[in-house]
Amino acid sequence: MSSSDSDDEMPLSSRVVSVKTEKNGVVPSRYADDSDSDSDDGVPLAKLKGRVYAAKPSMADSDSGSESDQPLSTNIKAARAVKMPKKEATASAAASNGNAAKAGTKRPKKEPASAQKDAKKPKVSAKDKAAGATKAKNGAKSKIAVKSESNVTATSQDDNGDSDSEEYKWWLEDKNDDGPKWSTLEHFGVMFPPEYVPHGIPMAYKGKPFKMHPAVEEVATFFAALVDTEHGNNPVFQQNFFMDFRALCNKHMGNHPIEEFKNCNFDKIRAHLDVQSAKRKAMTKEEKEVAKKERISIDEMYGFCTLDGRREKVGNFRIEPPGLFRGRGAHPKTGRLKKRVLPEQVTINIGKGAKVPDPPAGHKWGNITHDNTVTWLAMWKENINGSTKYVYLAAGSSLKGQSDMRKYEKARSLVKCIDKIRSEYTKELKSEVMAVRQRATAMYLIDRFALRAGNEKGDDEADTVGCCSLRCEHIDLEPPNIVKFDFLGKDSIRYERTTEVDKQVWKNLRLFQKEPKTPSDMLFDRLTTASLNKHLQTLMPGLTAKVFRTYNASYVFDQQLVDTPAEGTEAEKILAYNRANRMVAVLCNHQRAVSKGFEGQMSKIEDKLLAVRYQRMLLKNHLLEIAPTLKKKRPDLGKKEPGITSSWIKKHLIANCEVDREKATKKFERDNEKLKEAREPVMPKSKLKEILAEIDEREKSIKKGTYVAEPPIAKNALTEKILEKIDKLTERIANIEVNKIEKDENKSTALSTSKINYIDPRISIAWCKKHNVPLEKIFTKTLREKFTWAMDVDKEYRF
DNA sequence: CATCTAACTTAGGATAAGAGCA
DNA sequence: TGCTCTTATCCTAAGTTAGATG
Structure with missing residues (x-):
């Protein structure tokens, strides 16, 4: 003590x-x-x-x-009406078994590659393999030939039309937590970023062009891309960049003038980068096609590995390209040069019998291991913090799942x-x-x-x-x-x-x-x-x-979903879902930057809302005028539209004039275009002038206050028709309002993080089944892939 | 122990792709 | 039908955890 x-x-x-x-x-x-x-x-x-x-x-x-x-989480018990469906029950039982077992077990010591027999032969069908691959782990679980085509939803044909319905359903197996992660593993290694291609454009130092050695130019170009961004303007970033940049100048260029950051100017290079990106944007369809093909073939190769005989997606097979380290917040090292990674620095982890991928020509791998106690395929050390980077399987893979x-x-x-x-x-x-x-x-x-x-x-x-x-x-x-x-x-x-x-x-x-x-x-x-x-x-x-x-x-999410309006429309249900999601995001403090332009977008919505309200107001007034008795039956007709003031109306109407003028002009031009094509006489300019003059008249009377707006409906429409239209507008208003609220509540809250990492997907999937909401309204394709293991969940599942 | 390190999960921003729309 | 705004995906930084190490 x-x-x-x-x-x-x-x-x-x-x-x-x-x-x-x-x-x-x-x-x-x-x-x-x-x-x-x-x-x-x-x-x-x-x-x-x-x-x-x-x-x-x-x-x-x-x-x-x-x-x-x-x-x-007020009261856990009460809400725990758990009705575990059979499948779930087994699954969870299995899981807890695993736990119990593990509790008494020693951690597996590092002891690579135990069962390394049948490497080779990647060509066996997934089906045959699955059976074999499962072996080690027998377990009481049988291989129930479950057809999981759950009726979750009328799902779009299972992505990629890969009609191979005999997918390996590992979640039906009694997988052990510890122990080896795989017994055979084949893959194609990692992909390196392309070599730097010098552009030869000088930066300016004290106003004078400074032509650089390619290695130096590369780094200058990294910075040029960040000029006038948050990073580029950050003094720490600038300093760190400049330190490394100068060191590089010393190394590659005898006596150079570079002394101070503030005398550097990267505009020329920046302009070049802008041109490049403009070009990329302007690519023709064919060029884009070609680029896409290229990407797909790379994906086809590096993007997959064979693990225990099954084809599995690889996640980040690309070696991180060199660049300037973009640390977050006040990171002392932000701006430092992140160096290019050489094959000599990369360790490849692969099955014992498997073919080791070829390193790039003229290079060797740093190391080769066959460690089946880990899940990574390749690894290297990064030079900024000395931390290790790994290449793992994709989120949708069995290991991650x-x-x-x-x-x-x-x-x-x-x-x-x-x-x-x-x-x-x-x-x-x-x-x-x-x-x-x-x-x-x-x-x-x-x-x-x-x-x-x-x-x-x-x-x-x-x-x-x-x-x-x-x-x-x-x-x-x-x-x-x-x-x-x-x-x-x-x-x-x-x-x-x-x-x-x-x-x-x-x-x-x-x-x-x-x-x-x-x-x-x-x-x-x-x-x-x-x-x-x-x-x-x-x-x-x-x-x-x-x-x-x-x-x-x-838990919170599960609780919140209880309030889903069972009789509501799909939109209302999804709103409830997102509300629950948002509550979790707030709990976990998942934030995002408010997008620039948010304010503008918001006021646009506000404007739209008022405009529709105004329409409804006109209709209501009109209706009550021709059928005053309706007021009793429909008290809502007498209600005031909030936010509609006479000054707003004036502004709105005037703005409309401007819009109408533009519309008229465009229409005029377009019509004439057509006439011309049809070889018919075009309308004279005076015709347009007439129309515009009319609008001018209208504007004048608006300004004078003598203008009387017409209700947006046929002159002698029946009351039913008018009512119908009012109701439609009411619905639209409700939609816009909900939209507005959601947008505001979402401006700085990121829902995705909790959806991806914190919320048990079975809750969401069960919810979809229960409320008949198509799963794709909730989960993107990648998310559905990531959560395949949860798809069979019973609709009464509770967390 | 107290660090250090390996391995894996979680995170927001950047960018590409889609959807909605004048 | 090209543009704008949104959404999905990619990227990699930044955490957590537990075993190894001296």
């Missing part, structure tokens, strides 16, 4: 360094039972643990720490023990052991607010945090129980939220912030992601911090 004790003695200085030495493992358990007094609040804590955290006597409320009623399914099954198993876990950490919120109290508090935040684990980061990375790495400065406390979070999370996305928390949590946070801590000190100084995850393991096998995000996302 001595070590932890002395840690405690250490004054918390403001320096990050000191904080670092500060965190440390578990406090000896003897603290736990001694001082049983358990007089909640921090008091005894401070006493026990040295005085890092000055005791705060004032913190003496009663609390019952049980105000855990954040709306999130299996682990995806496992992920959701794990999250689902949390459903069963979340109550227990919550009540336990709620209790521990009052633990007198600081490390435990911090851990419990962190768990609360992770569970309630979907925070990420939050590993510590280095000085050479952007300063972003997650739960465990929160600093005091990232939260503000307001009595009695309000917390304001404000920090940069993953990808430097701001997490900003003001919320109520459990009273005890609030007190704990206050305690953790107390002097002598300064704003830049760690909030949870006795907690790390490792210690947290270690503890989570004891609560449920396989449980880690990120599981809470998956669990809560899927």
Whole structure:
């Protein structure tokens, strides 16, 4: 214990360094039972643990720490009407079996390629192979010859017309979690980006042309492409770029004049790039055709591998091309040169007997391995951060699918023990052991607010945090129980939220912030992601911090969908679906940049809406004039149209004049065009003038206020007809309004991330079946491919 | 242990492709 | 029917996790 004790003695200085030495493992358990007094609040804590955290006597409320009623996942039991369909039941049983089995098992030691027999022969039909490939894993599961052509929807013919309905349905197998990932693996390696082709265009230095060595020119060109973008304007980016650029000049060009970034001008090169992209855009149909063919044949080759005899899609088979590193947020290395990767730096991982792909002419592979405990096909080290890049199978592959399914099954198993876990950490919120109290508090935040684990980061990375790495400065406390979070999370996305928390949590946070801590000190100084995850393991096998995000996302989504209007139109149902989706996205703080032009688009919609309302208003007035008695039957007819003011009407009508003038002119020209073609006499210009004059007249009277707008319907239309039209407009208005609301709510929220990574696809698919919504309204083609394993789900599936 | 590293998942922006529309 | 705006896909950065390492 001595070590932890002395840690405690250490004054918390403001320096990050000191904080670092500060965190440390578990406090000896003897603290736990001694001082049983358990007089909640921090008091005894401070006493026990040295005085890092000055005791705060004032913190003496009663609390019952049980105000855990954040709306999130209110009551698990109630909603759990689970009616597990047979298939699901087996699947989940299988999964949990796997878990149980694993719990007692040792991790597989690295031990490449166990069963490496029949490599070769990629030409065997998937069917024959599937049977063989499954072997190792027998398992009680039979190979039910399930026809999965679920009636999910009148799906477009299964993409690619690949009518091979004997796809391998791995999800019906009892696949083991650990153990080798494959037994045979063949692939074509990676594709390298094309060599750089010099353009010979100089940059300007101090106004003078500076012709460059190709290697230098290449990098100058990288920058030229970013001039006047967010990156190009970022001083850190500029500096980092320039440092590497200059080094390159030194290396390749004897004595060059390049001294300062501000004297560089890349406009010429930029202009050249613009021309290039214009050319690309202007490609003829044939050229595009050719390019496409090219791409497809490359895909055909590198895009697939053979894994256990089955053909599977490869994901990122292209080696990342050189360029300037585009770090996100305030990344210290942003702008640095990301170098070209040579075959000599690439390791190929492939089945033992399989043919090793040929490296590019004149080159050799860096290394060849046959490690079947991993899923990557190739790997290389990147020069900016020294991290490893891997080539993996595509998202729709069996390997990825299996682990995806496992992920959701794990999250689902949390459903069963979340109550227990919550009540336990709620209790521990009052633990007198600081490390435990911090851990419990962190768990609360992770569970309630979907925070990420939050590993510590280095000085050479952007300063972003997650739960465990929160600093005091990232939260503000307001009595009695309000917390304001404000920090940069993953990808430097701001997490900003003001919320109520459990009273005890609030007190704990206050305690953790107390002097002598300064704003830049760690909030949870006795907690790390490792210690947290270690503890989570004891609560449920396989449980880690990120599981809470998956669990809560899927759970909330499932709950929200219950409100789908069963009798609604398809559009209404989809709206409900997207609402639920959005709720999850907000929970997980998935954001996106507001597109430029958003404001403009919004006001356009607003205008359109008003215009339609105006039409409806005219019709209503007209109708009531000719049939005043209707007012009783249809009270809505007497209602005012919101937003339609007389000044708006005026503006609108005048704008219409302009539009009409343009229309008339165009029509006139077009008609004459036609007449000409038909060799008939064209209309004289005066004819157009007449029409325009009429419009001018109208405009004048509008301005004078004497203009009377005509209702947009035939003069002597029947009342039914008018009513019909009104109702139509009403529907249109409703549509536009919904549209508008959605657009606004979506402007900075990204729905896709949660759909792809957090929401159990079976919930969505079941929903489609239940509500008769075609799956393609919800899932794109790639998403449907990614989630094939979930397609057979029963329509009553609950997460 | 406390780091470090390998391997894998998650993430938003960039770009290509489609859909909607004057 | 070419353009604009939207959506889907691609790209690769940035996380998490757990085993290896000294």
